[in-house]
Amino acid sequence: MPFPVTEIPKTYDPKQVEPRWYAAWERSRLFEASEASSRPPFSMAIPPPNITGSLHMGHALNNTLQDVLLRFYRLQGYEGCWVPGTDHGGIATQNVVEKQLLNEGRSRTDLGREAFLRRLWSWKEECGDTILHQLKRLGCALDWSRKRFTLEDPCAQAVLEAFRLFWEQGLLYRERRMVNWCVRCGTALSDIEVEHEDRQDKLYYVRYPSRENPGDFLVVATTRPETILADMAVAVHPEDARYQGWIGRRLLRPLNPGGKVSEIAVVADEGVDREFGTGALKVTPGHDPLDYEIAQRHNLYDFLEVIGLDGRMREHTGPPFAGSDRFEARRLAEAALREKDLLEKEEPYRHSVGVCYRCGEVIEPLLSYQWFLRMGALIAPAIEAAREGRLRFYPESWRQPYLQWLENLKDWCLSRQIWWGHRIPVYYCGNCHQDELFFRPDPKSAWSRHSPTVVGSHRTPAGVYGSYRGMREALGAKAYQTALQGADRMWVRTPRGPMCKLEAPARCETCSGTEIFQDPDVLDTWFSSALWPFSIWGWPKSSRAFQKFYPTHTLVTGYEILYLWVARMVLFGCYFLKREPFARVLIHGIVRDAKGKKMSKSLGNVVDPLEVIDRFGADALRFSLIQQAVPGRDIQCTEDSWVGARNFANKLYNVSRFVQMQLSGARPVGPDRASLAHLADRWILSRLCATQLQVGRSYGECRLDEAARCLYSFVWDDFCDWYVEFAKLRTPAPLSVLLEVLSRIFRLLHPMMPFLTEDLWHRLFPVSERDFLLNSAWPRSLEDFSDPEAERRMQHLQEVIGAIRTLRHQMRLSPVAPLEAHCLFREDSLAELFAEHAGAVKRLARLQALYLLREEKKPPHCATLLVSGGEIFVPLGGQMDVGRERARLEESLQAMDQEVVRLDARLSNRSFLDKAPAREVEKVRSRKRELETQRQGILRRLASVQ
């Protein structure tokens, strides 16, 4: 009894299926890995999304790829463990919450550090897991029992421990240095957190008067005239003939803090580019990294610093500059120079400007106290790992950039002057540290009224520098306490060295003083990210999970965070554990919109993955992304690609429905090689064998895109279009093969389309509710079923069926016009083949009759088809259009002639015959023979068609 069609809907509805299965998986704790398992481990650490925002296409792609790998390796018999988690996201998250406060008309200093942090934690509780929850809709097989957050234990503990270990090894130091300062975020950034943007600016040519003869100028080109106020010298190239006479002379600084004119020297330095501008460079060591280096080379240590941490000109610059924004100051400087007739000219100039990767504000190079990590000792192992193949990149082309980055690596600026993050575990003693502090007080506090009197300090709009002891003395104990509470932050220079402790010490180790305070800075959020592949398992504590699952197997990520994150994980993993944190890095591209533009909120071109899931299903979204995810290459996401993937899902759904309808009570046993009699059976299993091999290989080599395309074409072209069409004619239906093929398709495809395959698996096979596909196994090898002979024979049938279908169109016949075919084959085996499968050929070519001729007995009024190994005559009777038939034959004759010419050219080429492999030559020869035979046939037909 066929299953009544009406009971199963004709189109697949993912909405009915997907949520149900994810719930079932979770209920059964299907994704929870066991460290006690004897199966080999396959572990992955999710790239933890920041707790800002919600799922976007990039996450969807990244996590789909991971889920495919996880599910594939689980089917392969591995103990799969994929750890979910989120990143506190330092500056990014703090910015989000600060923006909220701003809308309420408040700032973080209004709240104070503690209240602000409380607010961030409640944000985290509220929105932090949004993305993780959304990943469930995508089907991700994450082990929820192991969810981590970078700011909580065990990850937070790992951060402290890592810092302490670095400290003990002497790799940490605190120094006043030129760093990238974001005046908007109010923090230092590491070098890779600075992005470069091309900007249209002006290049100013400024006259620096000679001291001896103020009418004599040396002209310097600069884009930043506001920093002239902090110029300490002018540098020229030592071999620049134009300036030999100037070296060693004194110049008058064109603009001066407080208007007090002072002198600067002309120095010679190799660092100067003679080609640029006038070949003379103004040296501003307080606000430019190159100038800082040059100044050091010339022992210029007494720098002027004119731009404050808030991006405004500092007080001592005097009118009209003091207090103005640095860009406003640029215009003021331009005007002042013009007024003094020191501006020779200006020209439009395009150059790249460093901006903050979090807020886009132009970076200000500034001197400030920061914590740095010495990278020198960490680099070599990370390089070796990649050189020696213990760490592999997919695609390999990313290995070189990775190595180059490491080779040029400088020390890492770790400290951030924000509040949200891992507070640096360093403690200072109020008694015995002779320190210099920087306070940025709450403007409403009493402290700000006292500050101008502080000893030895200089003041900026941002705050006050001064010595710790000096401040206390100046303020008195009480006001000083208030100041400490109100202080936004402070930098401390420590002649005797502070203490690094996992917990706040009660008293000073040196003097037993109890006035202990912690370094106010937090660590770069990427510091905790670098520990992620081992902190998630509880490192530094050793645990069974850690033993079992570290190192992780594969890291999947986008190339945009290769340095920011991937390289640093390798550095840290190799350093702390002497073992790279993963063996493979699968690098995918960026998801772009239909026009190839990067998706961004500001462009308004973001496509919401959840919306795509609603419309097309998670499986369709996944399959579409996978299909396009050639390693390292960007992906365009378009409506079309979702539709195509959804149609594929529907195709598989329907072919399964078809098989289901054939099922009656008894379940057939699986086919075995010996008893496979039917050509179609042998053929489809042979094709399946090749497909399974290819798909397995592709999955294993991180070519998920390849696996997707391979399965797509097997399912659609081979199975649906040919095998099932053959099967429809057979009674009883070849259920054992149909089910075997489907059962294998489900398992091969499950990593990419988990919901649909799970659903169909349960519908078609007598498995219990809890026998999940993910717990089944990758199908055993089909190599026994490989059958090239069957594939060849099938090809003959396909060719003839195709030729007759084409003929109908060429002769403008209706697809249902009654036709018969008379076949004449040169080999008996072919005749037997067609005799055996006459039914299928008749049906698929829609013939009324199929005759096999023993000798040439061409019926009258017929069209002739030349096929491999024979000819097919199709009588057309009254519908025969002689002219059309002649044209058709002539056209194919022409095509053959062209091909023959090409083949002849190759065969008459001595060096081809001599040098090409014999197999290749034989291929050409046999093609030529076949063509010749067909050609003769056509010529005979042409002669007889009147």
Place this chain on the structure above:
RNA sequence: GGGCGGUUAACUCAGUGGUAGAGUGCCAUCCUUACAAGAUGGAAGUCAGAGGUUCGAAUCCUCUACCGCCCACCA
């Protein structure tokens, strides 16, 4: 300034030495009892350009053009 990647059908892209592929779109025909989210057939490409290596090049090498990305102390 250095480096990397791309340029293949109208569109989006596969294809690393044997003579060009897919999906979508287009044209034509078809409600053939799994699927119109389908079936069948078709048109459509000097594989960016030039040179080289090779019996043979979309594929390897060199150069050029355009597009994109990364790195760099472009004052």
